[in-house]
Amino acid sequence: MTGMKEGAGEDPFAEDVEPETQDDKPSGDISTEEAQEETETTSRNQSTQQRTMQIPYKFRRDGVQDGRTRVPLFLQPETKNAERDALREMEERFNDDISLTDLREALMRVGLEHLDEAEVHLEEWGYGMTFDD
Amino acid sequence: MLAYSTYSEAGGVGKTTTAANLAVAHARAGLKPLVVPLDPQDGDLSRLFGVDDQRTESVDNLVRHMIRRPKGEFEDLIRTVEGVDIVPEHNMLSDLSEYLQREKDQSEAMGEAFGVHAQLLRVLREANVPDEYDVLICDPPATEGPHLYNAIHATRSLVIPVEPSAKGRAAVEGLEALVAGFEEQLDIDVGVLAAVPVAFKDTRDQRTVLNEIDYAIPEVIGERASLMEGCWMQQCSAFTYVREHRDRDREYELETLAQFDRLARHLEETVGIEAPNPPEPGDLTHEVPLP
Numbered sequence: 001m002t003g004m005k006e007g008a009g010e011d012p013f014a015e016d017v018e019p020e021t022q023d024d025k026p027s028g029d030i031s032t033e034e035a036q037e038e039t040e041t042t043s044r045n046q047s048t049q050q051r052t053m054q055i056p057y058k059f060r061r062d063g064v065q066d067g068r069t070r071v072p073l074f075l076q077p078e079t080k081n082a083e084r085d086a087l088r089e090m091e092e093r094f095n096d097d098i099s100l101t102d103l104r105e106a107l108m109r110v111g112l113e114h115l116d117e118a119e120v121h122l123e124e125w126g127y128g129m130t131f132d133d
Numbered sequence: 134m135l136a137y138s139t140y141s142e143a144g145g146v147g148k149t150t151t152a153a154n155l156a157v158a159h160a161r162a163g164l165k166p167l168v169v170p171l172d173p174q175d176g177d178l179s180r181l182f183g184v185d186d187q188r189t190e191s192v193d194n195l196v197r198h199m200i201r202r203p204k205g206e207f208e209d210l211i212r213t214v215e216g217v218d219i220v221p222e223h224n225m226l227s228d229l230s231e232y233l234q235r236e237k238d239q240s241e242a243m244g245e246a247f248g249v250h251a252q253l254l255r256v257l258r259e260a261n262v263p264d265e266y267d268v269l270i271c272d273p274p275a276t277e278g279p280h281l282y283n284a285i286h287a288t289r290s291l292v293i294p295v296e297p298s299a300k301g302r303a304a305v306e307g308l309e310a311l312v313a314g315f316e317e318q319l320d321i322d323v324g325v326l327a328a329v330p331v332a333f334k335d336t337r338d339q340r341t342v343l344n345e346i347d348y349a350i351p352e353v354i355g356e357r358a359s360l361m362e363g364c365w366m367q368q369c370s371a372f373t374y375v376r377e378h379r380d381r382d383r384e385y386e387l388e389t390l391a392q393f394d395r396l397a398r399h400l401e402e403t404v405g406i407e408a409p410n411p412p413e414p415g416d417l418t419h420e421v422p423l424p
Contacts, residue, residue: 004291004309004312004323004324005324005325006324006348006349007326007403008289008290008324008404009288009289009324010321011136011289012136012287012289012321013258013263073320101320
C-alpha cells in the first residue's frame with residue numbers, strides 16, 4: 001500500500017491562502033519564483049530565529065503548508081519515480097513518515113546549493129544550444 | 134481541531150453508523166463535534182439522526198453555500214441531536230457536480246479561480262468551524278466525485294470502516310490509488326487515522342485480511358446487525374438505542390459502545406486533544422455535559 005500515511009493528515013485549516021487546484025494556473029518561471037521565495041523565507045526566518053530558538057520547523061508548524069508558499073511543480077515521469085524512491089529511502093532512514101512537501105523542499109534546497117549540477121540537467125534539456133553557424 | 138472523513142467502499146457496511154456513533158462518543162466526552170454528511174442518497178446520516186425532514190424542500194442548504202449562493206447564515210443550517218451538531222443533507226447534493234461546474238464556468242468567465250474540490254473547506258473556514266468546534270466529521274458517499282473530494286480536502290484525515298473480506302481489501306486498495314492521485318493533484322497530505330474493521334466474525338479468512346491492513350486498528354467491531362438496524366429504526370445513535378430502546382442490556386452491545394468510546398479517545402489523542410469529561414467506556418449513565 002502506498003500513497004497514504006498512517007496517522008493524521010495535515011491540518012486543513014492551518015493555512016490562510018485558499019487552496020485551489022493548480023492545473024489551470026500558468027506554470028510561470030518556476031526557478032525564479034522559487035529563488036525569490038528562498039530569499040524571502042531566509043530573511044523572514046532570520047528575524048524570527050530568536051523567538052523560535054531550537055524548535056525545528058517540523059514541530060513548530062501546525063500543518064505541512066505552514067510558512068510555505070505554494071508553487072506549481074511539474075515533473076517528468078522519471079523524476080516523479082525518483083522522487084518516490086527518495087521518499088521511501090528517507091522514510092527508511094528516519095523510520096518515520098516523511099511529508100512529500102518536506103522532501104521536495106529539502107531536495108530544492110540541496111539543488112540550490114548545486115547550481116553547477118543543475119546546469120548540466122538544463123543543458124541536457126537543450127539550454128545553451130545555439131543554432132547559429 | 135480533529136478533522137476526519139469516514140470512507141468505505143459501500144453504504145450499509147457501517148460508514149454512516151460509525152461516523153454517527155463516533156460523533157456521539159466525542160460529544161459524550163464533552164467535546165463539540167460538527168458532522169457534515171454529504172450523501173446524495175436517502176438513508177444517510179441525516180436520516181439516522183432524524184434531521185432529513187427538509188431535504189426535498191427548497192430551503193437553504195450546504196450546496197447553496199458551496200456554490201456561493203447562500204440564502205442565510207451557515208449557523209442556521211445546523212441541527213443539534215444528542216449533543217452533535219449536524220448540517221443536514223439536502224437533495225441538491227444529487228446535482229452537486231453540475232452546480233459546482235456551472236459556478237466554475239461562470240467564475241472563469243469573470244477571470245476568477247474556483248476550485249471545485251475546495252468549496253466545502255472554504256465554507257467551513259468562513260463559518261469559523263475550527264474555532265467553534267473540537268471535532269469535524271465528514272461522511273461522504275463511497276463513490277468518487279465532488280462529494281468525496283470536498284470531504285477529503287476539508288479534513289485531510291480518514292477513518293476507514295472496512296469489511297474484513299476480499300472485497301473490503303480491494304476497496305482499501307482502490308482508495309489508496311484514489312487518494313494518491315488526489316494528493317498529487319492538489320498537493321495535500323492525507324493521512325489514515327484508523328481502519329475500523331466492522332461486522333467481524335473472527336473467521337480465519339477475516340483474520341488474514343486484517344493482518345494485511347497497514348493502518349492502525351484500534352478496535353475491531355463485531356457483527357452488530359440488530360443493534361445497527363435498531364438505530365436506523367429509532368433514528369438515534371447506538372448509545373441512545375441501547376439506553377432507551379433495549380429492555381435489557383446485552384453485554385456484547387455494551388462492549389461495542391465501549392469500543393466507540395475508546396476509538397473516539399484514540400482519534401482525539403492522535404491530534405493531541407484531551408476530552409474534558411470522558412466517560413468510562415460504554416458507561417450509559419454518563420451525562421453529556423451541556424455547553
